[in-house]
Amino acid sequence: MTSKSNTNALKVFPRRHLLTCEGLSANEINFLLDLADKNADHIRNNGRKRDVLAGRTIINLFFESSTRTQASFEMAGKRLSADVMNMNVATSSVTKGETLIDTAVTLNAMRPDIIVVRHHAAGAVELLSQKVDCSVINAGDGAHQHPTQALLDALTIRRAKGRIAGLTVAICGDILHSRVARSNINVLNALGARVRLIAPTTLMPSSPERLGCEVFTDMWKGIEGVDIVMMLRLQRERMDASYVPSTREFFHFFGLDHEKLARAKPDALVMHPGPMNRGVEIASTVADHSKSVIREQVEMGVAVRMAVLEALSAHLPGFAEDAR
Amino acid sequence: MRKPIEKPKSLGTATVFINARLIDPASNRDEPGGLLVKDGMIADLGAHLRRNAPEGANVIDCKGNVLAPGLIDAQVFTGEPGYEHRETLKTASHAAAAGGVTTIVVMPDTNPVIDQVALVDFIQRRARDNALVHVQTMAAMTKGLQGEEMTEIGLLKRAGAIGFSNGKSSVINTRVMRNVLSYAKDFNALVVHHTEDPYLSSGSMNSGEVASRLGLPGISKIAETIMLERDVRLVEMTGGRYHAATISCQESLDVVKNAKAKMLPVSCGVSINHLTLNENDIGPYRTFFKMRPPLRKEEDRVAMVQAVANGDIDVIVSSHDPQDADTKRRPFAEAADGAVGLETLLSAALRLVHSGDMTLSAMLKALTINPARLLGLHSGRLAKGSIADLVLFDPGEPWVVNKDLLRSRSKNTPFDEAKMQGRVLRTMVAGQTVYEYAGVERT
Numbered sequence: 001m002t003s004k005s006n007t008n009a010l011k012v013f014p015r016r017h018l019l020t021c022e023g024l025s026a027n028e029i030n031f032l033l034d035l036a037d038k039n040a041d042h043i044r045n046n047g048r049k050r051d052v053l054a055g056r057t058i059i060n061l062f063f064e065s066s067t068r069t070q071a072s073f074e075m076a077g078k079r080l081s082a083d084v085m086n087m088n089v090a091t092s093s094v095t096k097g098e099t100l101i102d103t104a105v106t107l108n109a110m111r112p113d114i115i116v117v118r119h120h121a122a123g124a125v126e127l128l129s130q131k132v133d134c135s136v137i138n139a140g141d142g143a144h145q146h147p148t149q150a151l152l153d154a155l156t157i158r159r160a161k162g163r164i165a166g167l168t169v170a171i172c173g174d175i176l177h178s179r180v181a182r183s184n185i186n187v188l189n190a191l192g193a194r195v196r197l198i199a200p201t202t203l204m205p206s207s208p209e210r211l212g213c214e215v216f217t218d219m220w221k222g223i224e225g226v227d228i229v230m231m232l233r234l235q236r237e238r239m240d241a242s243y244v245p246s247t248r249e250f251f252h253f254f255g256l257d258h259e260k261l262a263r264a265k266p267d268a269l270v271m272h273p274g275p276m277n278r279g280v281e282i283a284s285t286v287a288d289h290s291k292s293v294i295r296e297q298v299e300m301g302v303a304v305r306m307a308v309l310e311a312l313s314a315h316l317p318g319f320a321e322d323a324r
Numbered sequence: 325m326r327k328p329i330e331k332p333k334s335l336g337t338a339t340v341f342i343n344a345r346l347i348d349p350a351s352n353r354d355e356p357g358g359l360l361v362k363d364g365m366i367a368d369l370g371a372h373l374r375r376n377a378p379e380g381a382n383v384i385d386c387k388g389n390v391l392a393p394g395l396i397d398a399q400v401f402t403g404e405p406g407y408e409h410r411e412t413l414k415t416a417s418h419a420a421a422a423g424g425v426t427t428i429v430v431m432p433d434t435n436p437v438i439d440q441v442a443l444v445d446f447i448q449r450r451a452r453d454n455a456l457v458h459v460q461t462m463a464a465m466t467k468g469l470q471g472e473e474m475t476e477i478g479l480l481k482r483a484g485a486i487g488f489s490n491g492k493s494s495v496i497n498t499r500v501m502r503n504v505l506s507y508a509k510d511f512n513a514l515v516v517h518h519t520e521d522p523y524l525s526s527g528s529m530n531s532g533e534v535a536s537r538l539g540l541p542g543i544s545k546i547a548e549t550i551m552l553e554r555d556v557r558l559v560e561m562t563g564g565r566y567h568a569a570t571i572s573c574q575e576s577l578d579v580v581k582n583a584k585a586k587m588l589p590v591s592c593g594v595s596i597n598h599l600t601l602n603e604n605d606i607g608p609y610r611t612f613f614k615m616r617p618p619l620r621k622e623e624d625r626v627a628m629v630q631a632v633a634n635g636d637i638d639v640i641v642s643s644h645d646p647q648d649a650d651t652k653r654r655p656f657a658e659a660a661d662g663a664v665g666l667e668t669l670l671s672a673a674l675r676l677v678h679s680g681d682m683t684l685s686a687m688l689k690a691l692t693i694n695p696a697r698l699l700g701l702h703s704g705r706l707a708k709g710s711i712a713d714l715v716l717f718d719p720g721e722p723w724v725v726n727k728d729l730l731r732s733r734s735k736n737t738p739f740d741e742a743k744m745q746g747r748v749l750r751t752m753v754a755g756q757t758v759y760e761y762a763g764v765e766r767t
């Protein structure tokens with residue numbers, strides 16, 4: 001299976017890096033989701049780790065603190081037998097004033113195979129990718145992209161609903177500051193879903209309809225009849241002015257409670273990329289409700305990241321010998 | 325929106341006004357007739373009621389005087405809560421009733437500032453229990469009026485706030501103002517802004533010859549216009565509903581006219597002081613003429629009057645601002661701004677009619693239907709089924725203002741000893757008479 005899927009990867013997923021979801025084709029996305037689907041089943045069936053990346057080195061380079069994404073990438077790498085190194089940026093040379101590019105060149109000299117990068121500045125991961133020989137995976141750059149999150153969301157939806165095309169997905173909350181929203185818009189649109197954005201104007205990027213979405217500033221209307229309600233975290237740390245007056249008011253008008261959820265389809269699913277602010281964007285009881293697939297999202301995270309690592313590894317130099 | 329706390333309506337006996345001159349700017353009505361009030365509402369009106377009172381009704385003979393919708397004053401500062409020694413909702417409402425004003429919009433510049441749902445509720449409950457006239461709340465658009473963080477505009481509106489203002493100060497932070505306008509638009513909330521750049525307005529009177537002679541630091545008109553121009557740009561960007569609270573000069577008027585020509589949701593108001601007084605009235609440092617924006621030159625006053633006459637200015641306000649001796653009896657530069665105006669609002673506005681500058685209807689329009697529409701109120705018109713908020717006034721009766729007889733708790737009127745022509749005879753709020761002129765002024 002390993003060598004076959006890797007050979008396919010060269011044809012179907014001819015990319016060295018995964019930096020953005022913009023421009024990913026439905027074919028490419030489905031290829032990754034199919035691969036991830038198998039991984040998910042493999043893990044559920046208590047499957048042992050596979051040796052696809054044995055002898056390969058992955059560096060998790062997180063310039064922004066993260067618990068779940070970093071752990072998820074580490075887990076994914078280890079389940080594929082890679083050697084995973086977590087770079088703790090707080091103790092690194094970055095705090096001593098080294099530029100991003102110098103850091104990249106330094107790491108590159110150590111010849112890792114894949115670098116997983118999270119950075120607080122939009123575009124930083126792409127910049128880094130231009131300076132290294134290895135593959136680079138974007139684990140979130142500013143308010144730009146978070147590709148593996150969108151892929152794991154898509155996989156969660158596909159497994160729960162059996163399809164993505166034709167579904168209506170509402171993405172609600174702080175869209176302005178959300179890389180998750182941007183990646184999801186790309187992936188869901190590519191797969192034929194209808195995407196709605198729900199937020200107060202102050203938390204909506206400009207020209208949102210140009211991103212291929214229907215736009216609502218009234219959650220009561222926006223949530224009407226949707227199949228999926230995807231809540232976003234209110235990113236207070238990214239707010240440099242008064243975008244919303246209070247968490248109380250935000251919850252009242254844009255928080256997901258049972259009353260608003262009742263307007264979605266009866267079998268609608270509730271999603272959240274985490275970490276949740278209970279009582280700010282989502283009522284505690286909704287988060288724990290049977291319609292909530294928030295835990296599945298975390299589970300799919302490992303499977304999807306394994307798939308991405310696997311797909312990219314097909315492009316690593318020396319892969320051909322391995323396959324033989 | 326939650327139903328506002330309303331005054332109980334009077335039930336029972338009908339009241340009919342006969343022999344009146346009915347003026348209703350909303351319907352362009354100006355004709356002899358009568359008006360029937362039943363259960364706090366206008367049950368009927370028109371020429372057919374001019375002489376014929378329905379059986380059993382309580383008859384009021386207007387003797388040809390004007391019966392018009394009660395005035396709506398969109399900018400009233402009181403001292404409640406926090407400065408009750410200057411004015412309470414109760415005393416302000418008595419002044420309003422005596423001035424023919426049936427709805428006052430109270431500003432958030434209190435202590436504490438009206439920036440929370442509980443305080444809007446407080447104002448409405450206090451008003452229901454103590455005020456003679458309708459009281460509407462203008463809530464703060466930024467917390468503590470500090471201009472930094474916006475208030476809970478959605479929840480405040482649901483609690484009954486009819487608009488959002490930063491009181492006597494401008495929001496300097498452009499980003500905050502943009503966000504307020506954007507956010508308010510989502511809730512279709514009205515933003516009312518005092519436009520004055522604080523860096524350009526640290527003086528104490530209009531900049532110009534008079535200020536130079538008096539040796540007072542001047543406030544140039546550009547302080548007002550520059551802030552207004554900025555705001556209009558932000559309205560253009562965000563689409564938020566915007567009302568410039570009180571403009572005072574031709575340049576500002578031009579900005580508003582341009583914005584209206586672009587079909588932007590922009591309107592403006594002017595205070596009665598800027599329609600009837602000018603900087604020369606300050607004379608020997610009379611602090612009762614110190615206000616914000618400052619009284620301007622005569623040509624600015626004339627421009628403001630013309631703009632009301634032709635409809636470019638939408639709303640006239642009293643900008644009633646009670647100040648006591650502590651804050652007013654000081655050297656000019658140190659004295660507080662502001663003047664009371666509720667009781668003299670209509671009489672002062674009638675000066676503009678008597679001088680031939682505008683019709684009675686044009687003047688009343690800016691005090692009734694225009695503010696009603698701006699604020700989303702159902703009053704301000706004479707129509708069947710509308711609330712019976714009415715003013716009966718004699719447009720010709722001469723009288724002299726005596727500040728000691730004002731009902732307002734503070735006496736800082738710029739019209740003390742001024743000769744007025746035209747006075748309120750009766751004020752009715754929701755079918756109940758809340759003021760009746762006894763023929764001689766009380767002492």
